Amino acid sequence: MTRLAVIDHGAGNLVSIQRALEVVGGDPRIAGTPDDLAGADAIVLPGVGATGAAMARLEQQDLIEPLQRWDGPLLGICVGMQLLFDSSDEDGGACLGLVPGSVQAITGRPLPHMGWNDVWTSDDPLFEDVPSGSLFTFVHSFAAVPDDPAIVTATSDHGGRFVAAVRDRTYLGLQFHPERSGASGLRVLDNFVSGVRRAA
Amino acid sequence: MLRSRIIPCLDVANGRVVKGVQFVNLTDEGDPVELAARYTAEGADEICFLDITASHENRGTLLDIVRRTAEHVFVPLTVGGGVRTVEDMRAVLRAGADKVTVNTAAIDRPDLINECSAAFGAQCVVVAVDARRSNGSWEVYTHGGRNPTGIDAIEWIRGVTGRGAGEILLTSMDRDGTKDGYDLPLLEAARAATSVPIVASGGAGDPSDLAAALQPGRADAALAASIFHRSEYPIPVVKESLAEAGIPMRIVEVA
Numbered sequence: 001m002t003r004l005a006v007i008d009h010g011a012g013n014l015v016s017i018q019r020a021l022e023v024v025g026g027d028p029r030i031a032g033t034p035d036d037l038a039g040a041d042a043i044v045l046p047g048v049g050a051t052g053a054a055m056a057r058l059e060q061q062d063l064i065e066p067l068q069r070w071d072g073p074l075l076g077i078c079v080g081m082q083l084l085f086d087s088s089d090e091d092g093g094a095c096l097g098l099v100p101g102s103v104q105a106i107t108g109r110p111l112p113h114m115g116w117n118d119v120w121t122s123d124d125p126l127f128e129d130v131p132s133g134s135l136f137t138f139v140h141s142f143a144a145v146p147d148d149p150a151i152v153t154a155t156s157d158h159g160g161r162f163v164a165a166v167r168d169r170t171y172l173g174l175q176f177h178p179e180r181s182g183a184s185g186l187r188v189l190d191n192f193v194s195g196v197r198r199a200a
Numbered sequence: 201m202l203r204s205r206i207i208p209c210l211d212v213a214n215g216r217v218v219k220g221v222q223f224v225n226l227t228d229e230g231d232p233v234e235l236a237a238r239y240t241a242e243g244a245d246e247i248c249f250l251d252i253t254a255s256h257e258n259r260g261t262l263l264d265i266v267r268r269t270a271e272h273v274f275v276p277l278t279v280g281g282g283v284r285t286v287e288d289m290r291a292v293l294r295a296g297a298d299k300v301t302v303n304t305a306a307i308d309r310p311d312l313i314n315e316c317s318a319a320f321g322a323q324c325v326v327v328a329v330d331a332r333r334s335n336g337s338w339e340v341y342t343h344g345g346r347n348p349t350g351i352d353a354i355e356w357i358r359g360v361t362g363r364g365a366g367e368i369l370l371t372s373m374d375r376d377g378t379k380d381g382y383d384l385p386l387l388e389a390a391r392a393a394t395s396v397p398i399v400a401s402g403g404a405g406d407p408s409d410l411a412a413a414l415q416p417g418r419a420d421a422a423l424a425a426s427i428f429h430r431s432e433y434p435i436p437v438v439k440e441s442l443a444e445a446g447i448p449m450r451i452v453e454v455a
Contacts, residue, residue, distance in 0.1 A: 012320060015270040015296035016277075048293070049321035079321070108202075110397040110420055112323045112366050116203045116245055116450045135203065135450050137276055139298070139323040139366075158202055180276045180298060182240070182452070 001027035002197045005040035007067075007080075008032040009057040012048025017077065020179035024190035034066045042196040043070055047079025051103065051142075052091025054079055067096055073170050073196050074098070081166070081173030082144055090142050099168045101146035108159025112141045117156050119164050119176060124153040126165070126172060126191050134184045136164075136176035143175055203450045204414040205245040205421035206439060207399060208428045210235055212281070213253045215261045219377070219426050229429045236269045236277075239428065242435040243452035247273060248369075248423060250301070250328075251281025252344055263295040270296025280328055280369075286315050293320060301369055303328040304342040307349055307356075310363060317364025326399075327365040329353055331386060332373040338386055345373045354389050361394040368398050369423065375403025377426065382409055387418040399423050407433055407441035414447045 004021055006028045008014055014030060021028040021044065028044070031037055045067070047054065058064050067074075076084045083095045088103035095103070106113060116135040121127040136156075143162035146152060154165035156175070166173045172192065178185035210217045210232050217235055218226040229235070236247045247269065251262045259282070266279050279292050280301030289300045306312050306327055316325045330345050331338040331353035338353035357368055370390050372383035382403045390398050400419035404410055410422040427433045436454055443449040 012293045012324065013270065013296050013298055014294070015267060016274070016298070019271045020274060048324065049319070053318065053321075109395055111395055112397070113202065114323065114367060114397045115205050115421070118201065139276070141322070177276075177298075180274060182274050185274060 002193050002200065003039055003041045004028045004044050004193070004196070005031035005037050005042070006044045006046065007058075007063065009054055009061065009063075012046070014046065017044065017046050017179040020186060020189055021193065024186055024193050026193040032061055034062055037066055037070070041200045042073035042075065043067070045074060045076040045080035045083060047077050047081065047083065049079060050090055051079055051082050051088040051095060052093050054083060055093060055095060064096065068098065071170060073199065074172065075192055076171070076173045077179070078140055078175060078177055081175055082142060084171055084173050085144050085146070088142060098171050099146060099151070099166065099173070100148065101144055103142050104145050105141060106143050106158055106160070106162050112139055113158040114139050117158065119154050119156050121154045121165070124165070124167055125195055126153065126167070126188055128191050130184055130187050136178065136181040136184060138176045140175060144173065201448050203245070203448045204442070206243070206410070206435060206442075206449075207246045207248050207278075207421055207423040208235075208239045208244050208435070209248045209250060209401065209423045209425045211250050211252045211425060212262065212265065213251075214258060215265065217429070218252070219429060232265045233268045233272065235429070236273050239435060240273045240275050242454055243439055243450070244275060244435055245450055246276045246278060246421070248278040249280070251279075253281075263291060266292060266295040266297055278326060280326070285312070286319050289316050289320065289324070293324060299324050299326050299367065301326040301328040303330065306360065307340065307342050307351065310359070313360055313363040313365055317366070322364045322366035325365050326367040326369050327360040328369040328371065329357060330371045330373050333383075338389070341373055345376070353386070354393050357390050358393045361396055365396060367396055368394060369401060370398055370419070372402035376401075378403055379405030379427075381405060382413040382419075382422070384412060384418060387413060391417050391419075397421065407438045410438060411442050411445040411447055414442065
C-alpha cells in the first residue's frame with residue numbers, strides 16, 4: 001500500500017481527501033506532527049483557509065522545517081498548492097518556498113471563484129485519461145504565479161487565465177479540489193497514487 | 201467558463217429529509233445519505249444539508265449524516281443549522297463539510313462571521329439570509345423564518361460581505377415552497393450589493409424558474425428541494441433544459 005501522510009493543519013475537511021485517496025487505493029494517514037511523516041511515501045498538503053493562518057498552524061505544529069526538507073512526492077491542493085510557493089499576497093507573508101514564485105489575487109467575478117470550471121491540461125502523467133477541458137471544482141480567490149512558466153501543467157479561466165496545476169521536480173500543485181470533483185477528480189488522485197507507487 | 205450550479209437542498213429533521221411549505225407542514229422525503237448519493241450520481245453540482253431543527257440533541261445525528269455523506273459523495277457539501285460558534289463550525293467542517301452556513305447566530309452576533317472567516321477562510325463561510333418582502337424592500341427573518349429582525353436584507357448582505365462571507369444563500373420566505381418562481385428582484389438587488397457568489401433559494405417550480413434565476417445579474421447557483429425529491433424534474437432533465445436556454449451547465453452522463 002502506498003503510504004500517504006495527509007497534513008492536518010487544524011482547520012477544514014479532511015474526511016473527503018482521506019476517503020478519496022482510499023478509494024483510489026492509497027493508504028492515507030492523518031499527520032499532525034513531524035513524527036507522523038516517518039515512513040510516508042508521499043505527502044498530501046490539503047488546503048483550507050487563508051495562507052497566513054495555515055502557515056501559522058504549520059509553525060505551531062513544527063511542520064514547516066520537515067516540509068521544507070521533504071524531497072519526495074508532495075501534492076498540494078488549493079491553499080496547499082499556494083503554500084508551496086515563496087510568498088502570498090493574501091496575507092503578505094512567506095510560504096514554504098519549495099517552488100519559486102508567488103501567489104496573487106485573481107480578478108474574475110464573482111469572487112471567491114467557486115464551482116466547476118474547465119481545466120486545460122497538458123500531457124502531464126497526473127492528467128493521464130483526463131481530457132483537456134474536463135471540469136473540476138474550485139474555491140479560491142488567489143492563484144499561483146510561478147517564476148518558471150514551464151512548470152505549469154494546467155490552466156483555467158476566471159476573468160483571465162490562471163494557473164490550475166504545476167509540477168516542479170517532486171512537487172505537484174492543484175488549485176482545484178480533486179477530492180470534490182467527481183470521477184475526473186478521482187482519476188487525477190488515482191494517477192498521483194499510481195505515480196508514487198511506481199516511484200517507491 | 202464557470203458553470204452555474206444546481207444544488208439540491210436536503211432539509212433534515214431528526215435524521216430524515218423533510219419538506220414543508222414556508223417551513224411548516226413537514227413531510228418525510230427519505231434518507232439524507234441515500235438522497236445525496238442519488239443526486240450526485242444524477243449530476244448535482246453540490247449538496248446542501250440544512251438541519252431545520254438545529255437542536256443540540258440532534259447535533260450528533262447531523263454530524264454523522266455529514267460524515268457518512270462525505271465518505272461517499274465527491275462533490276462539495278454545504279451544511280447549516282444551529283452553528284453558533286467557531287467551534288461549532290470546526291466540528292461540521294471536520295465531519296466532512298466544505299462550507300458551513302450561519303444565519304440566526306450571525307444576526308445575534310455579526311462578529312461570528314469575521315471570526316469564522318479568519319479561522320477557516322471566507323470560502324467556507326456561507327451566510328444564509330431568509331428575506332421577506334416588506335414595504336418595497338426585504339426584511340431579514342431568523343429561526344427558520346419565524347422571527348422578523350427589522351434588518352434590511354440588502355444592507356445585511358452588503359455588511360456580511362465586508363465581514364468575510366464567501367457566499368450568500370438567499371431564500372425568499374414569500375416564495376419558499378410555493379413553486380411560483382424565485383424572487384428575481386431580490387436576486388438583482390443582492391447582486392448589486394455583493395461580489396461574492398449568490399445561491400438563489402425559494403420558489404423553484406420548474407426548470408424555467410431556475411433559468412430565470414441564473415441569468416446574468418442574478419444568481420450564480422440555484423438551490424431547490426421539492427422539484428428534485430419527488431422526481432418531478434430529475435436533475436439531468438433540469439440541466440439539459442438550462443443548457444438549451446443558454447445557461448452554462450456541467451452536464452454529467454448518467455450511468
